Amino acid sequence: MRLIIHIGTPKAGSSSLQVALDTNRNRLMEQGILYPTIERATHHSGLASGLHVPEAMRDIDLRRNGNDPALVVRKTEAAWQSLADQVSSHNPETLLLSAENFMSIDDFTTLREWLARIAPDAEISSVAYLRAPVPNHESKASQRLGRTTKVRLPGHLPWHSRLMRWKNIGPVQLRDLAKVGDIRTDFLEAVQAGLASKLSMPGRNANVSLTGEGCIALQAAMMNVTSDSASDYVERSRVWRARLAEAEAALGESLSLRRVTVNPAVRWLILDEWHDEAVALREKFDFQFDEPALYDRAEIDKGLAETGARDLGLAETDALSRFLANDQTAALRLLAHAAEQGAVRQGGFPLSSMKDGLRKLLRKGAR
Incomplete structure (x- = not known):
C-alpha cells in the first residue's frame, strides 16, 4: 500500500x-484510493490535533474540548482508531491523508506507532505546498482579524526543521503554490497519472478574504466593539466581515480597492526574517521561491536601510494601516457604508465613535 500525506502548509490551497478529495471519495475508492472520513470533516486535522504538546495545540482544538489537552489527545486516539478500521475494511492500494496541522506536530513517536499499526509495509511519502513569505503573510491578515485585532508582526515559520522530521518518516516533496496552478490537479496527478480527469471537480473553495482596505476597516470596527469572550468576538467579527464584504461589492467600482498589500518597509522585514529559512529549504530540499531578493542578504540589508524598516518599532497593537500600502481613505468609506447599511450602533458604540476611532488609527498609522 502507498500512503501519501498532504501536510499543508496553511494558506496554500489546502481547503480547495x-x-x-471529500467530494470524490466514492470515485477515488473505485480507483483503489481511500480518502477516509474523520469526524465527518473534509480534512483529517483530528489525526494531528493530539500529536502536539499542550502549549502548541491549536486554540480551536482546545476550545472544542473544554480547554482540556488530555481530551484532545483522547479524541485524536479515537480518530486514528477510526482510520485503522476504515483501512482494514477497504484494504486500499493507496491511502490519502490531508491536514494542515500535520506540518507542526511534535509527537512523531506516536505517529510512527499508528502508521506501523495501520500500514506496516506501506510506502510512505508526504507533500507540502508552500506559499512565498510575503504573499503568505498578506493572506493571513484577514483571517487573523477573525479572532483578534492584534496585527501579525513580520516573522518566519520553522518549516525547514519541521520538514526534516517528516523526512525521517519518508520522502518529502515540496511544491511552490505559485508555480503549480491548480493544487487539486497537481496533487491528484502526482497520486495517479490521469486521475484528475476521472473526478468531478467542485468549484474552487478559496477562502474568501476582505481587501486590504476592508481589513483596515474591520480592525477599526472591532476595536470599538466590546466582546465578553473569544467566541463573542468571533461572532461579532463575522457580522462585521459580512457587512464590509457587502460594502466592498457596493463601492468597489468607485474606490481603489486591492488585496492586502504590505508596504515596502514591511516587505523587507518579512524577507529579512525568512532569509535563513529560505536558504535552508534550498540547501536541504532543493526548493526555491520565485523571489530572488529573499536569497540576497546584501539586497535585504539595503532595502531595510532605505525604508528605515528597523526603526519603525512596529507592535501587535498598532493600526493595520502602519503595515499596509492600501488606501486608508477608502477604508474609512467602507466602514461608514457598512455601519450605515447595518445597525447604526454595534456593541454599544455609535457610528461617529467608530469613524473617530478609525481616523485615530489612520493618523497613528501615518506616523
Missing part, C-alpha cells in the same frame, strides 16, 4: 484540495 480537501473539498475536492
Whole structure:
C-alpha cells in the first residue's frame, strides 16, 4: 500500500484540495484510493490535533474540548482508531491523508506507532505546498482579524526543521503554490497519472478574504466593539466581515480597492526574517521561491536601510494601516457604508465613535 500525506502548509490551497478529495471519495475508492472520513470533516486535522504538546495545540482544538489537552489527545486516539478500521475494511492500494496541522506536530513517536499499526509495509511519502513569505503573510491578515485585532508582526515559520522530521518518516516533496496552478490537479496527478480527469471537480473553495482596505476597516470596527469572550468576538467579527464584504461589492467600482498589500518597509522585514529559512529549504530540499531578493542578504540589508524598516518599532497593537500600502481613505468609506447599511450602533458604540476611532488609527498609522 502507498500512503501519501498532504501536510499543508496553511494558506496554500489546502481547503480547495480537501473539498475536492471529500467530494470524490466514492470515485477515488473505485480507483483503489481511500480518502477516509474523520469526524465527518473534509480534512483529517483530528489525526494531528493530539500529536502536539499542550502549549502548541491549536486554540480551536482546545476550545472544542473544554480547554482540556488530555481530551484532545483522547479524541485524536479515537480518530486514528477510526482510520485503522476504515483501512482494514477497504484494504486500499493507496491511502490519502490531508491536514494542515500535520506540518507542526511534535509527537512523531506516536505517529510512527499508528502508521506501523495501520500500514506496516506501506510506502510512505508526504507533500507540502508552500506559499512565498510575503504573499503568505498578506493572506493571513484577514483571517487573523477573525479572532483578534492584534496585527501579525513580520516573522518566519520553522518549516525547514519541521520538514526534516517528516523526512525521517519518508520522502518529502515540496511544491511552490505559485508555480503549480491548480493544487487539486497537481496533487491528484502526482497520486495517479490521469486521475484528475476521472473526478468531478467542485468549484474552487478559496477562502474568501476582505481587501486590504476592508481589513483596515474591520480592525477599526472591532476595536470599538466590546466582546465578553473569544467566541463573542468571533461572532461579532463575522457580522462585521459580512457587512464590509457587502460594502466592498457596493463601492468597489468607485474606490481603489486591492488585496492586502504590505508596504515596502514591511516587505523587507518579512524577507529579512525568512532569509535563513529560505536558504535552508534550498540547501536541504532543493526548493526555491520565485523571489530572488529573499536569497540576497546584501539586497535585504539595503532595502531595510532605505525604508528605515528597523526603526519603525512596529507592535501587535498598532493600526493595520502602519503595515499596509492600501488606501486608508477608502477604508474609512467602507466602514461608514457598512455601519450605515447595518445597525447604526454595534456593541454599544455609535457610528461617529467608530469613524473617530478609525481616523485615530489612520493618523497613528501615518506616523
